Amino acid sequence: MTTTELVPTLTLDLKGLLCPMPVVRIAQAVKKLQIGETIEALATDPGVLADIPAWARTTGNELVSLEKRSSDIRFVVKRTK
Structure with a gap:
């Protein structure tokens, strides 16, 4: 892990x-x-690919990353409010 990697x-x-x-x-x-x-x-519902970015925008939280992988979808959200 590099020093710039985010630890949830x-x-x-x-x-x-x-x-x-x-x-x-x-x-x-x-x-x-x-x-x-x-x-x-970590999620398997493909709906999160659209739902999580929309939720982050409407709530003012930051979607740090969103990655579709072979067996799941990984995303990181940062609380900003």
């Missing part, structure tokens, strides 16, 4: 959950974080 405060396993549950779980978890802390989440 929390990791959520959202695999197997379908819309809207990944967004609901992320929203609940973000409320528990301090401003500046991050959540890494």
Whole structure:
């Protein structure tokens, strides 16, 4: 790991959950974080590719990364408000 790599405060396993549950779980978890802390989440619902960026925009939180991998989708959200 390089010194610039982000270490998430929390990791959520959202695999197997379908819309809207990944967004609901992320929203609940973000409320528990301090401003500046991050959540890494792993999901399998392809809907998160559109839903999580839209949620981040509407809530003012930062989508740090979004990566579709062979077996899942990994994303990192940073609490900004």
